[in-house]
Amino acid sequence: MDTPSIALLLTGNELMSGDTVDSNSAMIAIRLGEHGLEVGEKCTVGDDPTLLQSALARLTADYPAVIVNGGLGPTRDDLTSEVIAALSGVELIEDPDALAHVEDWCARRRIAPNPANLKQAFVPEGCELIHNPSGSALGFAIDINDCLVLTTPGVPSELEAMLPALTSHLKARIGGEARQILRLQTFGIGESSVEERIKKYADRWPSDVTLGFRAGMPQLELKLSVPSAAKLPAQKAALALLEEDFGDHILGTGSARLAEKLQSVLRDQGKTMTSAESCTGGLIASMMVREPGSSAVLGTGFVTYANEAKRDQLGVAPTTLKEHGAVSEAVVKEMLLGALQRSGANIGVAVSGIAGPGGGTEDKPVGTVWIAWGTEEDLRTHMTVVSGSRTLFQNIIAAACLDLMRRHLLELPPLPHYFARQA
């Protein structure tokens, strides 16, 4: 193999008992892959100093670098620093920078550091600290024999924040040519559909470009990967093919999110939005408010789960509710009009559905949902049935609502693939 290969050592009783599914190693492998490095072996052991030390001894003998993940926390279960100190024959010492980090971390939380917190300031003598921007546990780099050992915390968000420092250490030590990876975020199209479509123009697809997928909820990430910077024109050609074929599904590159994209479209057009939510209970609004800068585009949202709320907060007529039921075209229309009027927003979405597990009928089974979106002058509606758990139903519907508004604003085809696959 040409790609330099390193080892991962994961530690934690929760990884052995099955209480935690390890997603950290996938996160690390993906990031290393982008930098032309690969994971040759993963070893996972519990919080047991003997097992940990023997695994580390073996991996440091077999690989040029080892990333240790986990075991840096404040409790006595957390043994990584001790084991590394023992194996490299150095002491654990209180590092002034590490101490300052822990104290600062506690101060920002307005808590006094306890002995468990302070334990995290002790690291093997001679190591180089790796900053943890979001947690109390610092990582460090140290050499064991000729192997570079990098330690990282088990909390995924903290690990993620430390990945850039990690790859710098690794590249400085063992090199690796950067693959050029372009990530495209899409919504409303599945992996198999993309593959089927691409088959049709397989003769025009540049052979240097590898297409990868990562199914997120609710988005699908496409990964266009070329082996080196010299092949970027091929990547560009592949992108052009995808844009031509299903550009309306493409939200953007990098980590673009549906709500982020909708916010930017609204900002570009100087518009504001509102939401009137029954079965999603505030999820649509909260997805928008997750994004920094949302105050410019969403001022008011309505959570109207009960019929009384639809009536009092949105002005839905009691007769409409009575005649058509809460999950109906007539009701979501009135919900949307009420929300637009009362919020003064330019565009909005209203949704009412049966999230389950109860509440379904023969006419309207669990998963039935009515959506209204648009403006007073250009109001659209759609009914669909989504199967799956309550949570899945809510996530899919909320995402679809954001996408429907994006499509409306951009004058794209209103009913995407996921609502009308047969069409």
Added chain:
Amino acid sequence: MDTPSIALLLTGNELMSGDTVDSNSAMIAIRLGEHGLEVGEKCTVGDDPTLLQSALARLTADYPAVIVNGGLGPTRDDLTSEVIAALSGVELIEDPDALAHVEDWCARRRIAPNPANLKQAFVPEGCELIHNPSGSALGFAIDINDCLVLTTPGVPSELEAMLPALTSHLKARIGGEARQILRLQTFGIGESSVEERIKKYADRWPSDVTLGFRAGMPQLELKLSVPSAAKLPAQKAALALLEEDFGDHILGTGSARLAEKLQSVLRDQGKTMTSAESCTGGLIASMMVREPGSSAVLGTGFVTYANEAKRDQLGVAPTTLKEHGAVSEAVVKEMLLGALQRSGANIGVAVSGIAGPGGGTEDKPVGTVWIAWGTEEDLRTHMTVVSGSRTLFQNIIAAACLDLMRRHLLELPPLPHYFARQA
């Protein structure tokens, strides 16, 4: 350790590249745990015969049993059978039962077996087949030296269907008594605080009880584990100690969630709630609506991100907004009163804060948040500063708001640990 410990060897390039997150090993570990067996070490390698063989040689020397997962498929990447045959010095032979299984599998799919399918009928001589009720790849059991090696397919549903056969093989060989595990869901207390507190009554802690942690967001799971049913009284005694010390943080056993717990308290008391959300943008309401049965307790929620929304939807006085600013005690009080009045709910929560990254000032840095909760007659407020990303801030605050209402309804101490650790 008393619990017999075995090793897992996982194989597949997709596990190394990060394309697949391994959930199989958690599934295996949980099932083994129920039978009093535990996984001592997990090793994961790609589809590379050299790495696979050396890992298998090492694990069969160190453990009484090894489960190999993956590498039994029809393609030439699937190397498990070959590697095991090589290591045990036997040939791969076409097994008549295995051949019948593959032919039957193809017949049920109305396809003719191709050479790739037929490869799956070849297994190491002398092994014992393990039936795969849902796929073409059979597993098998074989001894390598004195170690029991069990092979299983990588497809999760096929693995799951084979787990009963797997545990029978293991129990027949190495025994194992069922551990008894009690899971407690808690909120508002950290791993290090729990450990610090327990130290104070370490002399009363039953020695048979192992305490484990699983940090979820936002909950912390405590796991009280005893080696056998005979030790259940010790587990009960440990639970009593925890309940005495921080029972107000305990949400329940099993998988109890904060919103689920709040819903059940509201139902017990025949009450309804509402929320008036600025910086959390509907997250509080959506957490409640995630739980089935929420229509009985939450009818109306308000997302009032803009000042105009606070005024129009909740009746917050423009002078209050002007004099105190949107993130202030006066404003959250008026938000809560408006929400209670307009929704008719019995109890509510209102929240206004600076989620960041922008919008902070010297007086009110990013992360500042005012919360009001309770009823018209018994309205409480609190200010706190939460550091971390925007998403983390929103998740923590929304969870804390649910907990504050739970505490209010149950007449528990109003300001838990996470707001006042010094106190």
